[in-house]
Amino acid sequence: MVVALCLLGVVETSAAQQPPSTSQGGRGGRGTGESAGVARLRVFDQAAVDRGKIVFGARCASCHSPSGRGGAAFSGPDLIRSVLVLQDANGREIGQYLKISGPGKGHPDFHDVTDAQIADVATLLHRDVTYAAERANYQVLNIVTGDPKAGEAYFNGAGGCNKCHSATSDLRGIGARLAPVAIQGLIVSGGAGRGGRGAPGPPATNDRGATRATITLPSGETVTGVLVRLTDFDVTIRDASGASRSWLRDGNSPKITVTNPLQAHIDLLAKYTDADIHNLTAYLVSLK
Structure with a gap:
């Protein structure tokens, strides 16, 4: 592959990171303790x-x-x-x-x-x-550096987390079930992509985090299910019975309304401060 190194502009690179100081054990190090x-x-x-x-x-x-x-x-x-x-x-x-x-x-x-x-x-x-x-x-250091009380205030206030979640219901004991780094990841993602590599197809119909679509046909009939595919040409959903149903699209027909239950997490990405995330993490970690 031929690659040009375009050499213009005056912007200091942020590519550099600092290497981890040590690593316990590992495959080398020759007596240094480093991997x-x-x-x-x-x-x-x-x-x-x-x-x-x-x-x-x-x-x-x-x-x-x-x-x-x-x-x-x-x-x-x-x-x-x-x-x-x-x-x-x-x-x-x-x-x-x-x-x-x-x-x-x-x-x-x-x-x-x-x-x-x-x-x-x-x-x-x-x-x-x-x-x-x-x-x-790289070693993940202690990320529980925030203020749990401030995190609780954000949860019930500016963050609006309590509109979908409850410390005494779905999040009860989350601090005992998950590691802090996993909790912080869920704050940002809302749980999207939990299937990881090789995850089979779209989410199950009973998955609360699944993106859903309501199809309104020209006849007025509506069909709702888990969104499997949406392009400019067609739409496919999986209905409550588990069956896949598809329609060709012609402009705005049929009408499609998409509902993403994780949209609130997406919207918060542009609003979070570092302190918000650290405080919220500390609060959720405290829910034992």
């Missing part, structure tokens, strides 16, 4: 990484995003998954590519970028590739 994965995160020259951040932020981030991962809002591809970057050695392949690219090929002019600067950017990218590969070595 082999964590040890691999420490082989990168931090000074080169820091210099690479500056160059990347000033010359690359506007096309490839500050994280180097691209995205819908950026014209450049994801460099962390780039074959060119993965096959690069000390900036050599990246440098060779930059020398043959330029304005004539729809890319910025890189003639003023030195070999040393390219090597620093390569070090940054290789370090971030390693972070992605070794993400399983």
